[in-house]
Structure formats: C-alpha cells, structure tokens
Amino acid sequence: MKHLPLFFDLTGRKVAVVGEGPKADLRADLARSAGADVLRFEARSATAQELRRAVAVFVATEDEASDAAAHRQAKAAGVPVNVADRPALCDFIMPAIVDRDGVVVAISTGGASPTLATVLRGRIEAALPERLGALARLVTTFRAQVNALIADPARRRAFFRRLVEGPAARLVLAGDAAGARRVALGELDAARRQMTPSGIAHIVGAGPGDPDLLTLRAAQLLQEADAILHDDLVPRAVLARARRDAEIVPVGKRKGRPSWAQADIDAELVRRVRSGQTVVRLKAGDPFVFGRGGEEVDALRAAGLAFTIVPGITAALGCAASACIPLTHRHHAAAVTFVSGHSAKDGRQPAWASLATEGHTLAIYMGATEASAVRDRLLAAGAAPSTPVAIVENGTRPDQRVSTGRLGDLARLAAAHAQSGVAGPSLIIVGDVAAYAAVSQSPALAEVS
Structure with a gap:
C-alpha cells in the first residue's frame, strides 16, 4: 500500500x-x-x-x-x-470520493490512474443506496440502548448486523425513517425478551420481463430475500437473479388454471413475515398497476408488519418502448390511459365513451382473451373502426411478438396471436400511435391491413 x-x-x-x-x-x-x-x-x-x-x-x-x-x-x-x-x-x-450523506468511500490508485479511480467510483455509486447516511444515524440513535441491553458481544454484533441489513434498514433506505425507528424499537424489545423479531415484506415490481429492466433496488432485494412469492407471469430469467438459497414459491393466478386465491397469498405473506423472514412478493410489471399490490399492503398493514414498495416498469411502458410505440406524441396523442380488459369484481366498466376519442392512447391490460368485447365497446362508444391497434406479446423478452392492424380487426388479430403457438402476456395498444409499431416479421403475425 x-x-x-x-x-x-x-x-x-x-x-x-x-x-x-x-x-x-x-x-x-x-x-x-x-x-x-x-x-x-x-x-x-x-x-x-x-x-x-x-x-x-x-x-x-x-x-x-x-x-x-x-x-x-x-x-x-x-x-x-x-x-x-x-x-x-x-x-x-x-482520492475519488463517494459521499452518501456522511458515509464516505474513498478510492485511490496511488496516483497511478485517476481515470481508473473515477471508473470505480461510478460503479460503487451505482451499488450504494442514496440514504446510507440516514441508516448510519439510525444506528447511532440506538447504539447506547443496545450496548446497555445486550451484554454478550456476539449477540450485540448480531443485533447491529440485523439493524444495518434487516427490515429497519430497508425501511430507512426506502425513505420511511419513522417506520424504521418503530421496527428497530420492536427488535430491541424482542431482544430484551429473547424473541424472534418479525421480518419484512417487499412488494416488488419485476418489470415487463427483461431481467435487465429490474430496478437496482429490486435486484438488491432479490439477493437478500429468504423467500420469493412470485406471479406466474414473472419469467425464469428474472427469478434467476434471486439468491441461490432463497425459497421460490409460485403463487400466480392464471385464467382457467388452478391458482392461489388472493386471500391465501395475503395470509402466506403475513405468516412468513411474522416468522422473521425477509419476503419479496414479486409481481410482473408494477405492483400497483393491475397487480393487486394494494390488497397485500392492506393485509400487512392490518397485521402491523413492516413492508416496502418497490415500483417496476409497468407493461405499458416496457412493451410500448420495446415495440417502438410512443404512448404520447405531439402530433397524435396528448393523453394515455391504462385500462383493464376485464371487468372489476363488482362489474364496473371503464368509461369507454370518454376513452374512445381522437388523440388518446389506450393501453389495455389482460385484453387478448376479451378482444371482441373490447372492440365492440370502443366501437359502440364512437371509436372509428380504422383506428390503429397493436398487440404486443411477451414484450421486452427474446420471444416478443408484435402485430398491428385496425380496431375493426382486433378480434381477428388476437386470434392470430392465439394460434401462433407463443403463449405469453399480451398488451393491446389502441390509438394513432400504434401505427408506429415495429411489426414482427413472423408470417403468422403479419400486419392486418
């Protein structure tokens, strides 16, 4: 040195x-x-x-x-x-310096290559959470109490290790300092009574399918999780980013197949977090866009358990970008709406009349099997049969398929996808911007004119 x-x-x-x-x-x-x-x-x-x-x-x-x-x-x-x-x-x-609000990392090559030090600084900056300084302050807040309560050095080190890596740390790094303090107090009380402290649930968006589109935080949490409860639509390539010894639990719901009820998923989340596990609830796309993440948050909150929410790139954004479709465009679309192709549980329908207007893009989730009904509702609401549409299947993935056509032909277009032999999640995009799609060259999915 x-x-x-x-x-x-x-x-x-x-x-x-x-x-x-x-x-x-x-x-x-x-x-x-x-x-x-x-x-x-x-x-x-x-x-x-x-x-x-x-x-x-x-x-x-x-x-x-x-x-x-x-x-x-x-x-x-x-x-x-x-x-x-x-x-x-x-x-x-x-040295080259990475400063995270008082937590400082210095990188030096001894003057041999300042450029190399700068490159290394960039890599370290990408890996370190922004709120590390807040985590250091949280530890400082509890240091005296922990030292007074836990006399055994090994137990004390284990407590501090959990404090900087466990649920309280994840809450403070997500910006919830008050929640982190509550969890730390609970863990201190559990240590006093020599009980197993509760874990934490992370409601995480897996993005549209390409593992390189995971957020940094999502990738970090996959490496920390004891158990991952994942949707059926989360591909293996994303699950492969998990810690090797993590328990992988499929809890997906697919139409026409045996699957977990939402109440069972909620109960499993609560059970595992209460047992002290760090659990990632991994959802395709974004957990709060047709992902029922809100229901799982309600269950965790009602049980008094810690959780964080990690957004993901939702299907509309990922599929549109992958298919070269601008969801808004200065000359063609001033608004975009995300719509479910299925009715809500109580039978409520989107206000199709307000959606079937020029200059408006619709991104329709879970609509491939309801293509005929979607077409009929939009036509009845006044949309022109010639309105461009695109269907993006397995968006952002290596087996992505894109086909385009007109609203009047939407049912036939969806049938072509169903017959193509490529089974996967599909997104329907309706509006003038759909004409920008980069069309698949597969003969089975040739453009419908």
Whole structure:
C-alpha cells in the first residue's frame, strides 16, 4: 500500500488553496464540504508565513513554475501539501470520493490512474443506496440502548448486523425513517425478551420481463430475500437473479388454471413475515398497476408488519418502448390511459365513451382473451373502426411478438396471436400511435391491413 488512507477532521480548521480556476475551486469546495475554513491565495501571495496558519495546503495554479513555487512555500511552512496533477510534489493525494450523506468511500490508485479511480467510483455509486447516511444515524440513535441491553458481544454484533441489513434498514433506505425507528424499537424489545423479531415484506415490481429492466433496488432485494412469492407471469430469467438459497414459491393466478386465491397469498405473506423472514412478493410489471399490490399492503398493514414498495416498469411502458410505440406524441396523442380488459369484481366498466376519442392512447391490460368485447365497446362508444391497434406479446423478452392492424380487426388479430403457438402476456395498444409499431416479421403475425 503506497498511501495510508486517513479521514481528516477539518471542522473549524483552516485549509489553504493556492490558485484560481476550476481545479482550485473544486478543492476549495471539497474542503468547505468537510467543514474547513478555506483560505484562498494567488500564487504570488502564498508565503510560508501565510500558509503556516493552515493544516493542509492545496495548490492548483495550472502553471508548472507557480505550482513549484507554492510547493516550496508550503514545505517551508511545514504544512502537508497536495499539488494538482503533480504526484511528485504531493505529501498526500486526493482520492475519488463517494459521499452518501456522511458515509464516505474513498478510492485511490496511488496516483497511478485517476481515470481508473473515477471508473470505480461510478460503479460503487451505482451499488450504494442514496440514504446510507440516514441508516448510519439510525444506528447511532440506538447504539447506547443496545450496548446497555445486550451484554454478550456476539449477540450485540448480531443485533447491529440485523439493524444495518434487516427490515429497519430497508425501511430507512426506502425513505420511511419513522417506520424504521418503530421496527428497530420492536427488535430491541424482542431482544430484551429473547424473541424472534418479525421480518419484512417487499412488494416488488419485476418489470415487463427483461431481467435487465429490474430496478437496482429490486435486484438488491432479490439477493437478500429468504423467500420469493412470485406471479406466474414473472419469467425464469428474472427469478434467476434471486439468491441461490432463497425459497421460490409460485403463487400466480392464471385464467382457467388452478391458482392461489388472493386471500391465501395475503395470509402466506403475513405468516412468513411474522416468522422473521425477509419476503419479496414479486409481481410482473408494477405492483400497483393491475397487480393487486394494494390488497397485500392492506393485509400487512392490518397485521402491523413492516413492508416496502418497490415500483417496476409497468407493461405499458416496457412493451410500448420495446415495440417502438410512443404512448404520447405531439402530433397524435396528448393523453394515455391504462385500462383493464376485464371487468372489476363488482362489474364496473371503464368509461369507454370518454376513452374512445381522437388523440388518446389506450393501453389495455389482460385484453387478448376479451378482444371482441373490447372492440365492440370502443366501437359502440364512437371509436372509428380504422383506428390503429397493436398487440404486443411477451414484450421486452427474446420471444416478443408484435402485430398491428385496425380496431375493426382486433378480434381477428388476437386470434392470430392465439394460434401462433407463443403463449405469453399480451398488451393491446389502441390509438394513432400504434401505427408506429415495429411489426414482427413472423408470417403468422403479419400486419392486418
């Protein structure tokens, strides 16, 4: 190791910056962000007597002779000095920094390759949650109580490990600091009574099918879950991103097939979280767009259990983008509506008359088997039979199929999909923008004109 990494408390201390321009300004800003009192000097005014007031000196004049002169003055003052882009003149070097609200990661290559350090910083930034500082503050809040309550060092370490990795951590990283505090208090009480603390449920959107479209948080939670309760429409490629020893439980509901009732799924979620598990309830698309995520949240809330919600790319957005269909377009569509092709439980129907208007895009979920009824309702509401439509099946996946046609031919178009031998979730897009679709070249799904 060429350089010893140290974190220097600069609060209230003086730091000198010699030079003008962007590089000098950057170093001044960094020092101020650490609480330093920054002294700015031009190259000519940076004397040893002046620099002796500082605990560290940054030189960034961007002129070789001026840099060398300022370096000599700093050495004469006996103050550690860093000269920008001149490693031979540096007593200390500046690492690439990732700052998460007080949780700081520094990356250094010892001056060998600042570019490599920058690349590594980008990768680390992508991996670290934004609210790590809030998590550190949560731990600080409970440190004294935990130390007083749990005398055994091994149990105490285990408690803190759960605090920074478990349900309370996930709540604070999701922005629910109050919920995290309640969970931490519950776990502290459970530790006092030597009980198994409750776990947490994460209601997670798996996106439209392409595993690379998972959000960062969804991917992280798949690696942390003890159990994953997944919809039937979540593909194997997404489930393959789970922790190897996670329990994978299919709880899907498919039309015409034996499946779990929603009440049974709710009960299973509650049972597992109460037993202390970290559970991911993995839903195709977004859990709050025709995903019944709201019902599962109601069940968890009624049981007094911790949960978070992780949105996903819903089918309308993923399928439209994959098929090159702009859901809104300055010349063709000023509004878009997501509609279920099936009736609600109480028989309520969408207001088709308000939806069957020009300049309006409809993204119809679960509509392939109801294509005839959807067509009839829109035509009866005043939509033109010539309105462009597209059906996107298995959107964003390698076996995606897209076909286009007119509203009057929607039932025939859906039948062609059903006969194609590719079984998968389908989305119907109705509106002028559907004409932009990149059409599948499969002969069975040729464009209907």
